[in-house]
Amino acid sequence: MITTREGGSSRPPFDSFNLGGRVGDDPEALAANHRKLASGIGLPADRLVWMEQIHGRTTTIVDGPQAEPVEATDALVTAEPDLALVALTADCVPVLLGDPETGVVAAVHAGRVGARVGVLVSALEGMLEAGARLGAIEALLGPAACGECYEVPAGMQADVERHLPGSACKTRRGTPGLDLRAGLWEQLAAAGVGKVGVDPRCTMESPELFSHRRDEGRTGRFAALVWAEPEERS
Template sequence: MRIRRVVTTRAGGVSAPPYDTFNLGDHVGDDPGAVEANRKRLGTELGVERVAWMEQVHGRTVTVVDGSETAPAEATDALVTKTPGLPVAVLVADCVPVLLGDPETGVVAAVHAGRVGARVGVLPAALEAMVEAGAEMGRIEVLLGPAICGECYEVPAGMAADVDKHLPGSATRTRGGKPGLDLRAGLWRQLAEAGVGKVGVDPRCTAEDPTLFSYRRDGTTGRIAALTWAEPE
């Protein structure tokens, strides 16, 4: 199998400010018609008939999908599938989108790993579900997508310490010397300790890159999508 991974940007859609323009989030106050048009264009550009979405709630629930679903998966923060050609998608605007895939079996996952979800173990839960679906830990390849970086993500000292207790390696200092979180660093360490085969990192910071949506930077804003799926070679 060939594992495909795609991360969108703000460009190329029809949404009006402050969601301009390629907002794919249907829960942020944007015109539903604009979101529907943007999602339709996404599918057309990717050459797929359908995309599996989820109603993200900052938890650790994982849902396995097969493409027969007619609505987004309810109250979940990770999607797993072994259906070839079915992209699973995660929406973000500072949280870490995690895309995972086993190229031998074609089992893939998209994970929404924000501060709360990362702290409570959404990524290990997704890995467990992938293994149950037939993936092998040593074959899984991962992309940690664009997210707010540790130099920008300032949090109270107690919060940084608490998250680091549950996600070691995530506590850091911001550019201004304040307590901060680097969730991608903590997640990378978690994946390595789990025995995942390969981990790549998209270094872009959502708060610094104007081509990406950032809730911390802008408040009311849209969402980019990170998607992955398997294609037969």
């Protein structure tokens, strides 16, 4: 599931369904948005697991509700049904993974730095540790800054391409760019994940989504969530 910025309680520039803390939003509005999200997916609020995302490659396996966001991690994995894992983004790539045969799921925050250092590979390793079968895993690459918009210095592009092949591209201006979803797609394929879907929306071009780059750093975060329902498990 991917949320949008619409239908919440936050005031500009976080209007209105901001789900990210540490961005400067009013705490009461943020809490109201969190409650609305839980209600909207039909789970108690304590069944949503959040991350303290740091642009790293750490994966954490959780087996139940967490009183606070999981510290210093950019990927969550669980085999527990009805436990929703949440990744927050506003240009980075949210990646949702699931093995429908075992019920093991993962939510990944894959920004430029995290994708470069292998956070997605780390998440796949965590899923296997939790009991998933690689050949059964399905993936969704969520909305993110597209390669035509994501302009970077040439040296940065070359560095990321060395670590995440397939990510280098040209922007619509003809300048060096990064298409992180293309690189992550290739990484999934190389790992043996055969079913990969892509939400094609570009955060910088889609007004219904938050974008850190478009809004010059003063904006909210939308959420990508994944969970397994008990009846989906074999």
